[in-house]
Amino acid sequence: KQEVTQIPAALSVPEGENLVLNCSFTDSAIYNLQWFRQDPGKGLTSLLLIQSSQREQTSGRLNASLDKSSGRSTLYIAASQPGDSATYLCALRDNYGQNFVFGPGTRLSVLP
Amino acid sequence: EAGVAQSPRYKIIEKRQSVAFWCNPISGHATLYWYQQILGQGPKLLIQFQNNGVVDDSQLPKDRFSAERLKGVDSTLKIQPAKLEDSAVYLCASSRDRGRAVNTEAFFGQGTRLTVV
Numbered sequence: 526k527q528e529v530t531q532i533p534a535a536l537s538v539p540e541g542e543n544l545v546l547n548c549s550f551t552d553s554a555i556y557n558l559q560w561f562r563q564d565p566g567k568g569l570t571s572l573l574l575i576q577s578s579q580r581e582q583t584s585g586r587l588n589a590s591l592d593k594s595s596g597r598s599t600l601y602i603a604a605s606q607p608g609d610s611a612t613y614l615c616a617l618r619d620n621y622g623q624n625f626v627f628g629p630g631t632r633l634s635v636l637p
Numbered sequence: 638e639a640g641v642a643q644s645p646r647y648k649i650i651e652k653r654q655s656v657a658f659w660c661n662p663i664s665g666h667a668t669l670y671w672y673q674q675i676l677g678q679g680p681k682l683l684i685q686f687q688n689n690g691v692v693d694d695s696q697l698p699k700d701r702f703s704a705e706r707l708k709g710v711d712s713t714l715k716i717q718p719a720k721l722e723d724s725a726v727y728l729c730a731s732s733r734d735r736g737r738a739v740n741t742e743a744f745f746g747q748g749t750r751l752t753v754v
Contacts, residue, residue, distance in 0.1 A: 559743065629678055630679055
């Protein structure tokens with residue numbers, strides 16, 4: 526059974542810092558991995574989708590990488606802003622099912 | 638393009654009552670998901686449809702939860718009777734996936750926050 530973990534559970538950084546969020550999974554047989562952002566009381570907003578054949582994806586200040594062999598993905602946020610404060614979730618679609626398996630999320634606070 | 642629409646946004650009910658949630662996916666998206674998100678946790682799949690057929694309902698508590706997707710578009714999720722532990726956010730998502738092509742992006746609605754008292 527696929528298990529997804531995210532470390533740290535919570536992170537607080539001053540504005541302007543670059544930061545890395547981690548996502549680990551136990552089974553490397555995946556179709557793709559998607560990073561989401563969730564604001565309090567809101568739904569999930571898709572940030573980046575990485576296919577199993579890709580190593581990274583970039584969108585603006587965000588860069589996501591995927592290393593299937595080690596069972597890891599990272600989300601890099603450059604020059605963090607208070608507006609980046611939210612919970613960040615990774616989810617992957619594995620080869621055994623067609624649905625997404627989510628990690629528990631990392632709650633990010635960017636302090637002005 | 639319009640996003641995934643869900644209603645209501647909030648619902649408070651007493652235990653043992655029934656409740657229904659509605660979802661309208663993005664136009665043209667064949668696959669629809671219902672997820673349950675308990676506070677502080679990641680979403681957990683309840684049921685997945687492709688068109689109007691069920692792909693996966695292995696984690697749906699079928700003694701109290703039911704879902705349907707008539708005509709392969711809108712979907713409703715029902716809980717009857719509700720328990721205190723059903724308090725959560727219920728998220729609907731959709732994607733273009735068809736058949737074994739499962740590499741497309743998923744889009745989520747705003748969710749329905751259910752409180753059972």
